[in-house]
Every structure is written in C-alpha cells, then in structure tokens.
Amino acid sequence: MNLVYAFAIAAQMGCGVYLLLSRHGVRILLGIVLLSTATNLLIFVAGGLRFTAPPVIEQGMRMLGTETANALPQALILTAIVIGFALVAFAAALMLKTYRSVGSVLTSDHTDAEALGSPFDKEALRDA
16 A cells, blocks of 8 residues: 555656746646645655554553554644645745736746846956
C-alpha cells in the first residue's frame, strides 16, 4: 500500500513541478497548490498509516501507550495546511494585482523593470 502512496506522491509532485515551470501565472499558482498537498501527503504517509487510538494520555497514566497515533505528523500537517493556504491566498492576490496593473498573467509580459534599464549601467557611466 505504501508503494501506491509513493507513486501518488511522485505523480502529484511531478505535476506540481511541471506547472511551476509554466509561464502562465495561474498554472504556477496551481503548481504551488499541488506541491503543498503532495508534501502534506508525504508527511502523512511518513508518520505511519495505522488505525490507532488518538494521542490522548488517559487519566492515571504518565505517558502515551504504544498503540496510540503519533501526534507530530498531525501537528506538522495542520501547520502546513494553514501556511499553504496563506501562501496561496497571498499569491492569488498578488496575481490579481499584477493582472490589473500589467494586463496579463503571462510572466513573459512582465517586463516593466527591464524597460527601465540597469542601475549599474548608470553608475558605470558616472564613474567614467
């Protein structure tokens, strides 16, 4: 079963990297989402897939039993979900602002900084 999860994670990460290499802003954003969810799945699988008791210390016990689930991957995934959502929300807002100011979501059309020229060329001219 772990081999199926490994192939699923590999396929999802491959699709995410493929979309990240695109020149279209929305595809780049979707690639970030795919990589984020693939990473969450990787952490989930690495933590172990077992049907076990929740990680709660019972009254009178000093530590967790051996049949309880590991709480660390769950906490990491929860944190990664929140950070991933914040990243996607910020990137979507940035993409919308870029579309409104430039008029395109293609990264090849974002050449406003190149049109201004290099600040280092002006310094070279002043020193000469």
